[in-house]
Amino acid sequence: MIAGVSASAIGSWFSEASHWHGADGIPHRLAQHVEICAISMVIAAAIALPPGLVLGHLRKGGVLAQNLANLGRAIPSLAILIIAVPFLGIGAHPAELALVALAVPPLLTNTYVGMASVDDDVREAARGMGMSAAQMVWRVELPLAAPLLMAGLRTATFNVIATATLAAEIASGGLGQFISTGLEVNDSVEIVCGAILVVALALAAEATLAVVQHAVVAAPLRQQRRARQAPDPPEEPSNATVLEPA
Amino acid sequence: MLLASQPWVQWSWVRTHLHVIRHEVWQHLLLTLLAVGIGLLITFPLALLARAWRPLEGPLIALTGTLYAVPSLALFAVLVPFTGFTTTSAEIGLVGYTLLILLRNMLAGLDAVPDDVRDAALGMGFGRWRMFTRVELPLALPALFAGIRIATVTTIGLVTVTVFIGEGGLGAMLFQGFQNTFRTQEVVGAVLVVALAVAADVVLVGVQRVLTPWARGRA
Numbered sequence: 001m002i003a004g005v006s007a008s009a010i011g012s013w014f015s016e017a018s019h020w021h022g023a024d025g026i027p028h029r030l031a032q033h034v035e036i037c038a039i040s041m042v043i044a045a046a047i048a049l050p051p052g053l054v055l056g057h058l059r060k061g062g063v064l065a066q067n068l069a070n071l072g073r074a075i076p077s078l079a080i081l082i083i084a085v086p087f088l089g090i091g092a093h094p095a096e097l098a099l100v101a102l103a104v105p106p107l108l109t110n111t112y113v114g115m116a117s118v119d120d121d122v123r124e125a126a127r128g129m130g131m132s133a134a135q136m137v138w139r140v141e142l143p144l145a146a147p148l149l150m151a152g153l154r155t156a157t158f159n160v161i162a163t164a165t166l167a168a169e170i171a172s173g174g175l176g177q178f179i180s181t182g183l184e185v186n187d188s189v190e191i192v193c194g195a196i197l198v199v200a201l202a203l204a205a206e207a208t209l210a211v212v213q214h215a216v217v218a219a220p221l222r223q224q225r226r227a228r229q230a231p232d233p234p235e236e237p238s239n240a241t242v243l244e245p246a
Numbered sequence: 247m248l249l250a251s252q253p254w255v256q257w258s259w260v261r262t263h264l265h266v267i268r269h270e271v272w273q274h275l276l277l278t279l280l281a282v283g284i285g286l287l288i289t290f291p292l293a294l295l296a297r298a299w300r301p302l303e304g305p306l307i308a309l310t311g312t313l314y315a316v317p318s319l320a321l322f323a324v325l326v327p328f329t330g331f332t333t334t335s336a337e338i339g340l341v342g343y344t345l346l347i348l349l350r351n352m353l354a355g356l357d358a359v360p361d362d363v364r365d366a367a368l369g370m371g372f373g374r375w376r377m378f379t380r381v382e383l384p385l386a387l388p389a390l391f392a393g394i395r396i397a398t399v400t401t402i403g404l405v406t407v408t409v410f411i412g413e414g415g416l417g418a419m420l421f422q423g424f425q426n427t428f429r430t431q432e433v434v435g436a437v438l439v440v441a442l443a444v445a446a447d448v449v450l451v452g453v454q455r456v457l458t459p460w461a462r463g464r465a
Contacts, residue, residue: 005327074443076403079436082424162317179323188327195320
């Protein structure tokens, strides 16, 4: 391959002992990366899920949910990251803010759409059985919305892990540090290896969440996982489950 | 001056740097147009191929989907050893991200043509070419435009990341502001990126309305 990025160069990068120890080592940066992403996802879920569940149950605010998804697509994470620095300082906090902003739209939109698209007959039946609103949400709507909700969670997690790479540019560590260092010193092997690590982490998270989804989604609904790959509906670019490159 | 104590926008800077701002907006727009344009040129024949021979669809979606999943900074950075700190590197990455969006929407559009309509056109003696240009393509336009809109807005956001390989358009202004701790540059860059995305979306909706007059009442 051009510029000396051969498989053997990648292999020797990964087998070099110094890359596995200390603050610049893979384990430490991996832990930083995971920590930033996990904190961001927890905060984003705390922000997005309650209004998504309530609005979806009430079937109000659909326009808001859709527009939020479109707006989220338009605001670059890099801009949030940079503008937040003077307020939150150099470090993990601006990164977390940018990642929360990235994760909230798919979580909120998918939660809303999942809840709002529960069949009217089913809701009618639940009401007829004397369920309270809370019972209906927890025992009927939420289980039925689970596939879409999980799809939103997977999209958000994937995007957050990928975008956390940018966080390295404002010195908050993580796996992106390998890529930014590589760019600085023109070390293409380090760039490629950093990219491999990020993609591997994203795929591992995706696989983990697929298992979680299998566990939390009721068996008859599992086929709906395919809805994740469903094409965008015509007319409106507001597909709740669309993936975004981060 | 400390960033936190700076005004959000120092208008005197904006007034004296209008030509710089205009240049970056133009760069940003150019990078976006080129990416979506090339993306369309690549996906259009691919979509037709996938409809002519269906087994092709799975691998095509898988391939473009994998490309779509690579973190943008990583993709741009990985391209540098091959194509350098150039517009080419930026465009390869940007085009790569448009492929899945455009392809999926084109296929959805072609699939949305009702069989009845095809039958009617056949019954009226339409040949393959006329069927495609007069019936299938117009009916696929709304979905196609949905794809172009998502791809354009997404690309406008992604262009900012290409600053790390020496491009960036408004992203360059944003990052320069960060390096110079000059907030006006950051804010002008960020606001214009979002404004550009919104404006592009509005323009595309307008174009779509002109091209699909029959759908206006429904929207």
